[in-house]
Amino acid sequence: MGMIIKIPPEVRGILMRLKRAGYEAYAVGGCVRDSLLGDKPQDWDICTSALPDQTRACFDHCVLTGVKYGTVTVLRGRNSYEITTFRAEEGYSDSRHPEQVRFLDSLYEDLARRDLSINAMAADADGLVTDHFDGLHDLRHGLIRCVGEAEQRFTEDALRILRALRFAARFGFTIEPRTAHAIHALKDSLLKVSPERIRKELKGLLMGKAAVEILSEFSDVLAVILPELQPCMGFEQHNPHHIYNVYTHSLHTLAQVPSTEPLRLAALLHDIGKPACFTLDEAGIGHFYGHSEKSFELCDRLLHRLHYDNKTISHVCTLVQIHDLMLEPISEKRARRLLSKYGEPMLRDLISLRRADALATGTADPEELEHSLAQFSELLDRLLVQEGRFTMADLDINGNDLLSMGLPRGRQIGQLLHVLFDSVLEGICENQKEKLVEYARFLLSKKDFH
Numbered sequence: 001m002g003m004i005i006k007i008p009p010e011v012r013g014i015l016m017r018l019k020r021a022g023y024e025a026y027a028v029g030g031c032v033r034d035s036l037l038g039d040k041p042q043d044w045d046i047c048t049s050a051l052p053d054q055t056r057a058c059f060d061h062c063v064l065t066g067v068k069y070g071t072v073t074v075l076r077g078r079n080s081y082e083i084t085t086f087r088a089e090e091g092y093s094d095s096r097h098p099e100q101v102r103f104l105d106s107l108y109e110d111l112a113r114r115d116l117s118i119n120a121m122a123a124d125a126d127g128l129v130t131d132h133f134d135g136l137h138d139l140r141h142g143l144i145r146c147v148g149e150a151e152q153r154f155t156e157d158a159l160r161i162l163r164a165l166r167f168a169a170r171f172g173f174t175i176e177p178r179t180a181h182a183i184h185a186l187k188d189s190l191l192k193v194s195p196e197r198i199r200k201e202l203k204g205l206l207m208g209k210a211a212v213e214i215l216s217e218f219s220d221v222l223a224v225i226l227p228e229l230q231p232c233m234g235f236e237q238h239n240p241h242h243i244y245n246v247y248t249h250s251l252h253t254l255a256q257v258p259s260t261e262p263l264r265l266a267a268l269l270h271d272i273g274k275p276a277c278f279t280l281d282e283a284g285i286g287h288f289y290g291h292s293e294k295s296f297e298l299c300d301r302l303l304h305r306l307h308y309d310n311k312t313i314s315h316v317c318t319l320v321q322i323h324d325l326m327l328e329p330i331s332e333k334r335a336r337r338l339l340s341k342y343g344e345p346m347l348r349d350l351i352s353l354r355r356a357d358a359l360a361t362g363t364a365d366p367e368e369l370e371h372s373l374a375q376f377s378e379l380l381d382r383l384l385v386q387e388g389r390f391t392m393a394d395l396d397i398n399g400n401d402l403l404s405m406g407l408p409r410g411r412q413i414g415q416l417l418h419v420l421f422d423s424v425l426e427g428i429c430e431n432q433k434e435k436l437v438e439y440a441r442f443l444l445s446k447k448d449f450h
């Protein structure tokens with residue numbers, strides 16, 4: 001008696017439809033793996049012996065989405081399901097894309113082309129699992145293993161190297177020795193993979209629960225895609241506040257920030273400028289003056305190279321740039337300025353990064369740390385309740401008001417608005433029209449204001 005998984009009614013409906021038309025059809029890949037692990041699958045992929053046109057003829061609402069690969073997408077209510085004809089991929093001359101696909105009529109060969117044993121299982125309409133490559137065994141034992149010969153599979157498609165690391169990090173699995181050996185041996189072929197595909201896998205890898213273990217064991221692989229990190233690996237800090245080298249410290253930081261893509265990236269990259277800024281004083285203590293700015297530069301270059309979107313680049317780079325900003329003790333005036341300059345989401349992320357960074361030195365007193373960070377975050381809460389995020393647009397006076405006070409059009413208006421904005425931030429003037437008009441008159445009466 002084999003393993004049985006639960007097939008949702010919509011999926012069962014699709015599988016039964018194909019079966020009644022005389023074809024084989026199965027749920028396959030990630031959905032079977034996740035069901036066996038007791039996780040809810042993100043989507044249900046289906047494979048079938050029907051050719052794309054035959055699949056299309058079975059369903060009213062469907063679109064041909066991947067002509068070349070034989071994928072038909074069937075729409076059911078709010079959900080969509082990808083149905084792909086059994087296939088094999090042939091001729092990977094560039095380690096990236098199969099040259100052509102060949103449609104097959106056997107499930108076995110379709111499973112054989114898949115990357116990892118845990119991703120190479122299928123289930124029929126009754127949920128009965130087909131497992132030709134010991135996927136169940138590897139799931140039970142927490143193992144990442146290639147289907148077939150690891151070296152050959154990574155040579156066909158180098159992205160599988162990162163996929164193996166990503167799944168290991170996500171599930172906390174171990175990469176079995178032969179697969180691990182092939183990964184180390186073939187890591188340089190990742191240079192041929194497009195930035196977009198790397199970025200997607202890297203995200204999953206960094207956000208995985210076992211990211212730190214995998215990034216330690218496979219630091220050489222990470223150095224291929226993020227060469228800027230290479231100098232950090234093994235770089236000793238010679239500082240009594242740090243017990244770890246720069247790379248290990250960065251990984252510990254990563255492990256302690258919440259699992260969002262920008263925070264994980266910022267944690268990994270916040271100190272990449274350190275090796276370039278290292279100095280040793282007479283007492284033999286290491287310093288890294290200006291490293292935040294250097295890290296910022298390297299980080300900006302790295303994220304652009306991997307084609308991250310501008311929003312992510314700017315958020316991550318700013319976090320890296322300000323990760324060492326003095327926050328304790330913090331005055332209300334300063335907090336208000338920071339809030340206005342960076343906005344709330346950035347400062348909340350900064351607090352998470354600071355906590356993780358301090359804990360990852362290996363020498364911080366957690367209680368003391370929580371206390372001082374709590375002070376900053378409570379101050380933010382208070383300011384946000386009182387006034388929300390305050391920007392120039394929120395100033396209760398505008399250019400037209402100043403014009404009607406008799407000021408000439410031109411540069412002076414803008415300058416005066418900035419001075420008024422600063423006065424509100426500093427608590428010199430209330431953000432209220434009459435008060436601001438009055439204060440503007442006062443400023444204009446002073447001779448040195450042009």
Ligand code: ATP
Pocket residue numbers: 028029030031042045113114115116119120157159160163
């Ligand atoms: P996730 O939950 O992350 O989507 P998944 O297993 O569904 O996990 P996908 O990237 O959606 O992963 O791929 C679907 C299936 O296609 C995989 O389970 C695997 O069987 C196969 N697959 C995907 N990419 C490759 C690849 N590069 N080489 C071989 N097989 C692959």
Ligand code: MG
Pocket residue numbers: 030042043
């Ligand atoms: Mg998927």
